[in-house]
Structure formats: structure tokens, C-alpha cells
Amino acid sequence: MNELKISIDNVNPAVLWGPNNDHFEIIKKQYPKLKLVARGSELKVLGDDHELAVFDEKFKIHIYIWVPDDPHAKAGMPTVFAQLFAH
Numbered sequence: 001m002n003e004l005k006i007s008i009d010n011v012n013p014a015v016l017w018g019p020n021n022d023h024f025e026i027i028k029k030q031y032p033k034l035k036l037v038a039r040g041s042e043l044k045v046l047g048d049d050h051e052l053a054v055f056d057e058k059f060k061i062h063i064y065i066w067v068p069d070d071p072h073a074k075a076g077m078p079t080v081f082a083q084l085f086a087h
Contacts, residue, residue, distance in 0.1 A: 001035075004045040004052045011063060013041065031055055
């Protein structure tokens with residue numbers, strides 16, 4: 001099992017993962033073959049190389065296009081997560 005570490009320093013983890021970790025749970029459900037562990041400003045992802053590569057690409061796209069201070073973006077996060085992370 002391989003490991004990928006992604007820094008989320010530029011995003012508020014409480015907002016990114018959502019109330020009661022709702023957004024985090026959506027991501028986890030989209031990638032059942034991966035083990036995701038969020039701690040502070042880091043996300044650790046464990047799994048096979050192909051799944052890690054797909055996840056890494058989609059997650060980084062999400063982080064770069066997400067606007068943390070936009071209330072409309074926050075309201076639509078569950079839909080965005082489900083669409084972006086579907087594979």
C-alpha cells in the first residue's frame with residue numbers, strides 16, 4: 001500500500017471537510033479503495049498507485065478552484081464533491 005500526503009495549508013480544514021465532516025465523508029464514499037486520514041493541515045491517502053494518482057489529480061483541482069469565502073460555493077459543496085470525485 002502506497003501513501004500520498006497532500007498539504008491543505010491554504011484552506012480552512014473545518015470549512016473544507018464541512019459540518020460534522022460531511023464533505024470528508026462524501027469523498028471517502030467516492031473512493032472506497034482508499035484510506036483517507038485528515039489531520040490538521042494534511043491529508044494522508046493510502047492505496048494503490050492508480051487510485052492515488054486519480055484522487056490526487058481530482059483533489060488538487062478541487063482545492064485550486066474552490067473559493068473558501070464564497071457562501072454560494074459553500075452551499076453547493078456536497079454537490080460539487082459528489083460530481084468532482086465521481087470516477
